[in-house]
Amino acid sequence: MNITLSPQSVRHTDTARVDLLFIAEMVAPGARVLDIGCGDGTLLRILSQQRGVDGRGIELSQAGVNSCVAQGLSVIQGDADTDLVYYPDLAFDYAILSQTIQATYSPRDVLKQLLRIGRRVVVSFPNFGHWRVRTQLLFGGKMPRTDNLPDSWYDTPNIHLCTIKDFVALCRDMGVKIERTVALNAYGSKLGVAMPVFMQNLFGEQAVFLLSR
Amino acid sequence: MSETPAAQTFSHLSVRLAQVANPQSAIVHFGSDAPLPLDCGVALAPFSIAYQTYGSLNADKSNLVLVCHALTGDQHVANIHPVTGKPGWWETMVGPGKPIDTDRYFVLCPNVIGGCMGSTGPSSINPATGHAYGPDFPVITIADMVRAQARLLDHLGIPDVLCVLGGSMGGMQVLEWAATYKDRVFSAVPIACAARHSSQNIAFHEVGRQAVMADPDWCQGRYLEEAKNPRKGLAVARMAAHITYLSDEALHSKFGRNLQDRDKVTFGFDADFQVESYLRHQGLSFVDRFDANSYLYITRAMDYFDLAADHGGVLAKAFAGTRTRFCLVSFTSDWLFPTEESREIVHALNAVAANVSFVEIKTAKGHDAFLLHEPELFDTIGGFLRAGALKRGIAAPPGSKSWP
Numbered sequence: 001m002n003i004t005l006s007p008q009s010v011r012h013t014d015t016a017r018v019d020l021l022f023i024a025e026m027v028a029p030g031a032r033v034l035d036i037g038c039g040d041g042t043l044l045r046i047l048s049q050q051r052g053v054d055g056r057g058i059e060l061s062q063a064g065v066n067s068c069v070a071q072g073l074s075v076i077q078g079d080a081d082t083d084l085v086y087y088p089d090l091a092f093d094y095a096i097l098s099q100t101i102q103a104t105y106s107p108r109d110v111l112k113q114l115l116r117i118g119r120r121v122v123v124s125f126p127n128f129g130h131w132r133v134r135t136q137l138l139f140g141g142k143m144p145r146t147d148n149l150p151d152s153w154y155d156t157p158n159i160h161l162c163t164i165k166d167f168v169a170l171c172r173d174m175g176v177k178i179e180r181t182v183a184l185n186a187y188g189s190k191l192g193v194a195m196p197v198f199m200q201n202l203f204g205e206q207a208v209f210l211l212s213r
Numbered sequence: 214m215s216e217t218p219a220a221q222t223f224s225h226l227s228v229r230l231a232q233v234a235n236p237q238s239a240i241v242h243f244g245s246d247a248p249l250p251l252d253c254g255v256a257l258a259p260f261s262i263a264y265q266t267y268g269s270l271n272a273d274k275s276n277l278v279l280v281c282h283a284l285t286g287d288q289h290v291a292n293i294h295p296v297t298g299k300p301g302w303w304e305t306m307v308g309p310g311k312p313i314d315t316d317r318y319f320v321l322c323p324n325v326i327g328g329c330m331g332s333t334g335p336s337s338i339n340p341a342t343g344h345a346y347g348p349d350f351p352v353i354t355i356a357d358m359v360r361a362q363a364r365l366l367d368h369l370g371i372p373d374v375l376c377v378l379g380g381s382m383g384g385m386q387v388l389e390w391a392a393t394y395k396d397r398v399f400s401a402v403p404i405a406c407a408a409r410h411s412s413q414n415i416a417f418h419e420v421g422r423q424a425v426m427a428d429p430d431w432c433q434g435r436y437l438e439e440a441k442n443p444r445k446g447l448a449v450a451r452m453a454a455h456i457t458y459l460s461d462e463a464l465h466s467k468f469g470r471n472l473q474d475r476d477k478v479t480f481g482f483d484a485d486f487q488v489e490s491y492l493r494h495q496g497l498s499f500v501d502r503f504d505a506n507s508y509l510y511i512t513r514a515m516d517y518f519d520l521a522a523d524h525g526g527v528l529a530k531a532f533a534g535t536r537t538r539f540c541l542v543s544f545t546s547d548w549l550f551p552t553e554e555s556r557e558i559v560h561a562l563n564a565v566a567a568n569v570s571f572v573e574i575k576t577a578k579g580h581d582a583f584l585l586h587e588p589e590l591f592d593t594i595g596g597f598l599r600a601g602a603l604k605r606g607i608a609a610p611p612g613s614k615s616w617p
Contacts, residue, residue, distance in 0.1 A: 032566075054568070062573055069540060069570045070592035072600025076559055076571035083563075091566035 129163030236331025263331025281379030348434030448496030
């Protein structure tokens with residue numbers, strides 16, 4: 001692995017997108033990659049600079065798209081729910097959906113499309129099963145708000161939050177092969193691989209899954 | 214002593230016609246032995262292409278940026294226009310240190326076939342008669358224009374283009390280039406255009422053509438032989454078309470219902486409103502620099518453009534196997550070539566897994582936004598070109614701060 005950014009340095013950016021490093025680690029060098037919900041292009045930049053990938057992006061916000069293109073990244077404005085249908089089967093080695101699946105209308109359909117257009121699929125999401133989320137709801141009696149889920153219930157784009165256990169169940173239900181799972185704790189460090197799912201679900205603040213058909 | 218309007222007309226016309234026969238541009242003549250096969254079945258020969266260049270071609274000929282002009286544009290992208298004396302139509306975009314950086318790229322813009330600034334068109338002399346072609350000029354298409362440009366590159370010994378870009382009809386040429394000469398186009402930037410001319414746009418063009426042809430001075434297209442010029446018809450065509458290049462919001466904020474040099478309406482048909490006066494001026498200044506028959510032929514070329522129809526009705530097939538990097542740009546207030554038209558092209562490119570970027574720019578300026586000061590457009594084109602140039606191994610200009 002040649003990712004030179006430390007988890008700490010990413011942790012300290014505004015976006016706290018430490019998951020991107022672990023995603024980048026899962027992508028083979030030189031691959032064709034589609035990053036859905038690519039935001040300001042951080043992951044595409046990491047992937048192209050450090051993994052030499054042929055990267056494309058889809059981003060919902062026009063401002064994000066315009067800034068990506070001005071930086072020389074190949075990005076179009078589009079929506080994960082509606083625009084994946086335009087791509088042919090197996091157009092990419094990897095289809096990446098980072099921190100976006102919880103904001104889609106039909107996560108299951110989106111996942112199906114991802115598995116159609118990508119040989120492998122990488123999905124990351126905030127884990128709603130994390131102990132801090134559970135305790136906020138249990139003892140505070142209010143919708144949880146954390147670093148990864150900073151919005152109030154009334155203005156959050158996250159309409160389909162799930163836990164690691166939920167996601168594993170969906171994959172099983174869809175017959176999707178889980179090749180790797182990485183759960184990250186609050187400090188952006190990887191939890192032990194040998195840790196059972198219920199522990200990952202309790203202590204993982206976010207999760208990164210590598211999937212294939 | 215001021216000139217009479219008729220004398221003015223004559224002097225403008227002679228200045229303009231001088232550009233047809235003997236343009237202030239580089240020009241390549243293709244003789245009778247090298248005809249241009251046209252889509253209508255005619256082989257055009259001889260024919261000429263006038264063009265302007267900026268910057269210089271590098272040793273491995275990898276830095277050519279081909280700019281395709283729009284319907285009423287010409288090759289004078291970034292120099293003083295020889296007829297109007299005004300700056301080039303894209304001088305904000307093309308030049309040293311500008312988004313299309315002439316310190317780095319070799320920029321070439323040819324006048325289209327059918328035009329009136331030195332490339333062969335209806336006001337050129339028909340060698341068979343010794344008079345201007347007029348209505349005897351064959352109907353040309355966007356593909357014909359592009360085929361002629363490819364011939365120009367062959368002649369100049371340039372194998373391929375780093376980037377072909379253009380707005381409106383220029384964007385149609387870009388799409389045609391990318392579809393027909395896949396191996397010769399490294400990257401392509403179609404701006405504010407469509408893969409086919411819409412019914413509404415054909416309708417507007419027809420209004421313009423009928424206005425020209427209704428002018429008695431059009432003389433069935435033989436006005437040059439009759440020493441006439443259908444100024445009124447062409448001016449009306451331009452006025453109608455000009456409205457489609459703007460937006461309701463742009464017109465409203467620029468003119469509102471303001472009156473022109475008067476306090477109240479005159480209960481007559483003078484230009485009471487500023488917007489009327491503005492349109493009249495647009496119409497009149499246009500006829501000083503453009504040929505009426507060229508307007509007919511070039512609008513027709515746009516009407517006939519339908520890239521999907523040329524590929525079995527499936528637009529994606531036009532781009533099958535492409536390795537070109539695309540960047541599409543549209544403008545929110547453009548109702549002549551609305552964003553949806555660009556999005557259709559994006560979807561077709563997605564369907565063949567092409568490398569495509571797509572930027573929609575928020576502006577009230579309408580279709581004409583691509584010609585105006587639009588910082589987001591500059592950033593998009595500058596960034597996209599730079600990324601392509603770096604991928605192609607074209608180094609940054611010495612001392613450049615804007616390059617990585």
